[in-house]
Amino acid sequence: MGRLLIVGGRVLDPSSGLDVEADIAIENGVIAEIAPGLSRAGLRPEQVLDAGGCLVTPGLIDPHVHLREPGNERAETIASGTAAAVAGGFTSVCCMPNTTPALDNDSMVYFVQARTEATGVCRVFPVCAASKGRHGHELAEIPLMARAGACGFSDDGDCIASAGLMARVLSACKAVDRPFMQHCQEPTMTRNAAMHAGVVSTRLDLGGWPRVAEELIIERDVRLNRAIGCAYHVQHMSSAGSVEIVAAAQKLGLPVTCEATPHHLLLMCDLIESSGYDTRFKVNPPIREQSDIDALKDAIARGICTVLGTDHAPHTPESKDVPFDQATFGMVGLETALALYAEALIEGNVIDWPRLIAMMTIEPARLCRLDRLGLGSITLAGPADITVIDPSERWTISAATFAGSSRNSPFVGRQVRGRAVATVVAGKVRMSRR
DSSP, X not given: OOEEEEEEEEEEETTTTEEEEEXXXXXXXXXXXXXXXXXXXXXXXXXXXXXXXXXXXXXXEEXXXXXXXXXXXXXXXXXXXXXXXXXXXXXXXXXXXXSSSOSOSHHHHHHHHHHHHHHOSSEEEEEEOSBGGGOSSSBOOHHHHHHHTOOEEOOTTSOOOOHHHHHHHHHHHHHTTOOEEEOOOOGGGSTTOOEESSHHHHHHTOOEEOHHHHHHHHHHHHHHHTTTOOOEEEOSOOOHHHHHHHHHHHHTTOOEEEEEOHHHHHOOTHHHHHTTSOGGGOOSSOOOOHHHHHHHHHHHHTTSOOEEOOOBOOOOHHHHSSOGGGSOOXXXXXXXXXXXXXXXXXXXXXXXXXXXXXXXXXXXXXHTTGGGGTTTSOOTTSBOOEEEEEEEEEEEOOGGGOSSSOOOOTTTTOEEXXXXXXXXXXXXXXEEOO
């Protein structure tokens, strides 16, 4: 690997507090030098990236991505999903276990690693199933998967409904020092649910997904975990009541974190009616009401919610081109997340760019233990995973330009501001718009 020089940018590393106009020299996949004026120091790089007017940040990390391989390669593969990731500025993604077969043993960890090595263009870290087959009945081989490289555990797509099994999962995850990431959905309260339970679902005669179905699971898990102390993470939090439960747990000093998604910060359930039942708005948990959006933004402003994740969920057209109650849940998000977060949180005066970058770099790195690999920060001799962001670039989201395999985004056609213009993974330029 040769020398790469990134010049003229604002180097922003929230993990160390670094915020300076400087150049970065990269050699053999690691950061060799950070200083002003490197472009005039007689260096002879093989490639130069002009970052003038841009933020130069640690590589973005998404802790919640569905890559669909194995089992549903028509919707996404590790190759197409990682291409979507670097197009959005992400250098690392953590893939969820709801594949076919599920990522529930060490051989499946090795499969993901081998496919990433062969076809991927960014780093991929498996989040493995906590129960065998993700059926919620029997504990999976958590120590073997952790040893193989699992960065966390979850039955994402389903909740672990059994309190007894949940206690065993928390103990097993604690023993291997990995987070448990819960899809918080009480199943008996959400059977046949298609959208947020409320006035709109009643008017549309669609099954309702109530807030309390999320809140009950978080409350139960927090209580189960009090004596165990496992790192416990609430995925794609959607309810104002959930914010209160997480805040109370954190106040007690419990190891509880949570994440927000772009769609839960920007979209309301009324859009399902006004769009004429557009199934691109169908997600799990559902988009809710303005009061929930306000509570999530407040949780971010107060530091209760510290992680941002896309819940990137690609689907084939035929799984969405059906009546709303029959459509699959989920939307793609890797290629649009950065601009949508900027709209919701920066233009909305909730947080500033340094905090947004922290929530997309060092915070997910700490959650998934990737900071131990040097990811999530910019440090000398550390991995050269870098994202160059133009915070002022205006663009229109277009499905025709998506690098991923699927197009199921309700944000298509939206005019946004802020974009990754270059993505560097282990010293290699994997995407450049410059």
